Amino acid sequence: MxxxxxxxxxxxxxxxxxxxxxxxxxxxxxxxxxxxxxxxxxxxxxxxxxxxxxxxxxxxxxxxxxxxxxxxxxxxxxxxxxxxxxxxxxxxxxxxxxxxxxxxxxxxxxxxxxxxxxxxxxxxxxxxxxxxEAVKENPNALLDPGVVQTKFKNQKIFVESREGNLLQGLHMYELNGQNDTGFPSRSIYAREAKLKIIQKNKQLRLHLTDAYIETRNVEGERELIFVGEQEPLLFDFSAERKKSRKPSTMTNQQIRKMLVNEPELExxxxxxxxxxxxxxxxxxxxxxxxxxxxxxxxxxxxxxxxxxxxxxxxxxxxxxxxxxxxxxxxxxxxxxxxxxxxxxxxxxxxxxxxxxxxxxxxx
Structure with a gap:
């Protein structure tokens, strides 16, 4: 039975x-x-x-x-x-x-x-x-032309064309998570952008040429800035990886260890x-x-x-x-x-x- x-x-x-x-x-x-x-x-x-x-x-x-x-x-x-x-x-x-x-x-x-x-x-x-892990395998694919990249937090990136590490027509939009309208808080357009990949540290650097930057001041008015060359913009994936982890991604042993070793936690x-x-x-x-x-x-x-x-x-x-x-x-x-x-x-x-x-x- x-x-x-x-x-x-x-x-x-x-x-x-x-x-x-x-x-x-x-x-x-x-x-x-x-x-x-x-x-x-x-x-x-x-x-x-x-x-x-x-x-x-x-x-x-x-x-x-x-x-x-x-x-x-x-x-x-x-x-x-x-x-x-x-x-x-x-x-x-x-x-x-x-x-x-x-x-x-x-x-x-x-x-x-x-x-x-x-x-x-x-x-x-x-x-x-x-x-x-995908970045580590193929970092070049993050900025393929004709594809709207949405993986970056509160950002959208679009590249018109590309020749090797030279990007033509780079559009970057920084979104505000608290903005219900969905309009970007800052936008950048660069005629050219040179991409530098640092495999060891999992970093992407962009050197912008002929960049137009549109922002909003405290009163909410639009401000347009033209920059011939801008310091490289850094996407540091290793820093994101080191951020504090959520409890749901930690084992019980790791949670107990954190509670014992970090008494200053909120x-x-x-x-x-x-x-x-x-x-x-x-x-x-x-x-x-x-x-x-x-x-x-x-x-x-x-x-x-x-x-x-x-x-x-x-x-x-x-x-x-x-x-x-x-x-x-x-x-x-x-x-x-x-x-x-x-x-x-x-x-x-x-x-x-x-x-x-x-x-x-x-x-």
């Missing part, structure tokens, strides 16, 4: 995780790949590395959801074909029948814990800085770092928590159609993930509000699962 149920759960989980990865990740994947392929002309090796980095980050969401779908579908079918009735008539209790589900859910929770505290942060960090950042650790532990329990409600919900569905199990899984999973989204709004606040909200979905599933199990056993 354990092998019979366990095999179906594992097979359905693998199928569900694969399908959810394709459905939920594919659109975002192509969105992120467009700048690499069009603007950076990244190699196939870089693109393949980027795809592999997306998978661990997506698995922390698709594994719990795929496991929930599997539990609902398998137990819905067992209930619809009266196999559960036969097992219970043979003297096997509902908790004993569900034991393979709880064991698999525990193992998947351990897997999700490893992904959350180690693999997913590393993958997210790799995704964030994949641009700099209170908000300390709260965010500490709560990030609790979030990962709580979110890793998703498989086990969802299995508690998945078994009785699958039995109560009593339908063979896969659409029913999928619809129930969407409602339950969205409710579970929504509570975590609400908790993240309090991640940088003092007190235990974020901590309580992070563990609330698991306790809710536990209480709801006990109630539903009690009702299912009496039927």
């Amino acid at each position: 354990d092998r019979y149920i366990g095999k179906q759960i594992i097979t359905a989980t693998i199928f569900g995780v694969v399908m959810l990865c394709i459905l939920l990740v594919l659109g975002n994947l192509f969105k992120e790949l467009r700048p690499l392929m069009v603007e950076s002309n990244a190699s196939l090796l870089t693109i393949g590395s980027f795809i592999l980095s997306v998978i661990p980050f997506s698995l922390i969401y698709t594994i719990p959801w795929g496991f929930l779908v599997a539990v609902l579908l398998v137990f819905g079918r067992l209930s619809a074909e009266n196999e559960l009735v036969s097992m219970r008539m043979a003297g096997v209790g509902l908790m004993r029948i569900s034991m393979p589900v709880f064991i698999i859910g525990t193992l998947l929770s351990v897997l999700c814990l490893w992904l959350n505290i180690s693999m997913a942060p590393k993958a997210k960090d790799t995704i964030k800085f994949v641009l700099y 209170d908000e950042k300390k709260f965010r770092l500490a709560n990030e650790i609790h979030r990962r532990y709580a979110f890793s329990m998703a498989c086990l928590a969802l299995s508690l409600v998945g078994v009785p919900l699958g039995i109560n569905a009593r339908r063979r159609e896969t659409s029913t199990g999928l619809a129930i899984s969407i409602v339950v999973a969205l409710g579970y993930f929504l509570l975590f989204a609400v908790a993240e709004q309090f991640q940088d606040k003092s007190g235990n509000t974020a901590l309580l909200l992070y563990w609330l979905p698991n306790f809710t599933c536990l209480i709801l699962g006990i109630v539903l199990f009690f009702k299912a056993r009496r039927k």
Whole structure:
């Protein structure tokens, strides 16, 4: 009986995780790949590395959801074909029948814990800085003619033509993030610009010739400046790489090390770092928590159609993930509000699962 149920759960989980990865990740994947392929002309090796980095980050969401779908579908079918009735008539209790589900859910929770505290942060960090790896491989591609470059923060760059390292007709627009109108706060047009690439430091220098610079003064009036030659403009990718990292891109070990070695951190950042650790532990329990409600919900569905199990899984999973989204709004606040909200979905599933199990056993 354990092998019979366990095999179906594992097979359905693998199928569900694969399908959810394709459905939920594919659109975002192509969105992120467009700048690499069009603007950076990244190699196939870089693109393949980027795809592999997306998978661990997506698995922390698709594994719990795929496991929930599997539990609902398998137990819905067992209930619809009266196999559960036969097992219970043979003297096997509902908790004993569900034991393979709880064991698999525990193992998947351990897997999700490893992904959350180690693999997913590393993958997210790799995704964030994949641009700099593309720069290292092919820095010339950043300023290809006829392509609007949008990878630079709050800047857009367009080159009319190019001969080697000599750029003809360089347009640069500096955008203000707080400007709702979308108009650039400063624009530069240079007749020529000489590009110098420093591979060792991952730097790009531009020496502008016959440059027109348009800015706005304090009153908001336009000011036009003509410069025969301007000091080289520096794009320092290594400096961007060294900036402070977000908690979501750091492993638990790195977060704890930062909290110990940097006591001068701001209170908000300390709260965010500490709560990030609790979030990962709580979110890793998703498989086990969802299995508690998945078994009785699958039995109560009593339908063979896969659409029913999928619809129930969407409602339950969205409710579970929504509570975590609400908790993240309090991640940088003092007190235990974020901590309580992070563990609330698991306790809710536990209480709801006990109630539903009690009702299912009496039927």
